[in-house]
Amino acid sequence: MEETSKFQIDKTKKERIIYQNQLLHYGLYMPEPEKCYWTDIPWHWHDEFEFGYIVSGSILYKTNHHEYTLRRGDGIFINSGTLHSLHRQETAEEMALCSQFFDRSFLAGSSGSIYDLKYMMPVQERKRLDARPLYQGNPSDAVFLERLQEGIRLSQEKAPFFELRVRSLFSELWETVYSWAMEGREEDSAFDxxxxxxxxxxxxxxxxxxxxxxxxxxxxxxxxxxxxxxxxxxxxxxxxxxxxxxxxxxxxxxxxxxxxxxxxxxxxxxxxxxxxxxxxxxxxxxxxxxxxxxxxxxxxx
The missing domain is CATH 1.10.10.60 (Homeodomain-like)
Known part of the structure; x- marks a missing residue:
């Protein structure tokens, strides 16, 4: 495994993702075995959208409104700006997580473009969609999880045109994410x-x-x-x-x-x-x- 993006949490509990390539606002984080983060990850947030995948063990994800226990093979979507924390449910040696991050510009290009206004901002602004768990036992989620694993593989191998392929993959997955956001519109009034x-x-x-x-x-x-x-x-x-x-x-x-x-x-x-x-x-x-x-x-x- 390799670490392709670094994590920093500033004084406001905002996590700043440092991309390996500043021209490509997408990052893959996979901890090295000898540096596996086995302790709890405290409350934090970031501007980027996050797609987590549980490699081994089980993790309890908490947001302002929800709690999800995810096990090996499961995954999760974390919306931009969502305050969340992670808590290990197994011993240190049995827990491993990899996450893919990107901001709106990765799929939308420039801020204010039709892609940004029509497809990215509505998801970011749907605050009640703070997170969406993905369970491998759910057939529709299983397909989504397979694509996440494909994104991880593409980013690790870095074959020619992998940037285009990763962007294309998440553009397709974004249709599903967008549908999740639209399903929760009536709940937005409850968000303070x-x-x-x-x-x-x-x-x-x-x-x-x-x-x-x-x-x-x-x-x-x-x-x-x-x-x-x-x-x-x-x-x-x-x-x-x-x-x-x-x-x-x-x-x-x-x-x-x-x-x-x-x-x-x-x-x-x-x-x-x-x-x-x-x-x-x-x-x-x-x-x-x-x-x-x-x-x-x-x-x-």
Missing amino acids: SEEDARIKKMLSLIRENYSEKITAAMLADAVHISERECYRVFRKILGITPGEFLVSIRLQKAQELLWNTDQSILEIALETGFGTGSYFCKIFKENHHITPNQYRRLKRK
Whole structure:
């Protein structure tokens, strides 16, 4: 396997896709076996449309409104701008995911073209189509999944004209995606755009200040709502409290430091806002079922 696009999540929890070729706004991400991302992927969003395919294991996808457990051979469509997270359902060695990304220009060409206005924007604006699971046991989904695998193969082989072939493949698949969007038009009135903007801003504040003391009251003040409303929004959209999300971000940063640096457990605990080494070890083991030192030893093996 190879990694053909990189992932970066900025301070607003927006994931920025860095394409290997800036002239082709399409990317394939396939983690190398020794770099397999076995930990949960926290809440984030991106402008690109995403088509995920489960290579092995099972993954729980969460969006503002839905949860889907996908297993080997299943896939999923994630709409542009959708806040989502991924949670492993198997051990690290058993989970692998590859995703294909592209923005509107990949299929539509220039912004404002007839392809963009007629076919791309209506899907992007259909906010209730946040995600669409694809199950290999469903005959119609199975055909879609086969085409996704074909896109992966084309991108890996990079034979002459593969760019044209991948674009043609997704142009055909887009007819199905467009039909999903049209089926959900009557549900759009239930989508609260202001609420979506508030949660993204609060996530941004936590991301920027995860090592400091952050309270629900501080988050509420930042988006001009009550503390009670802050808790309600977090519970409704993410299914967790602001404090639980803060811990998840601290753990994510701690994992990066354990994996990529030689800092001591105490140094990492202080840098990530846990305060003491013993408290950090306790929370880490509760969430990952191994100690920080055991996690670090995985790299050495």
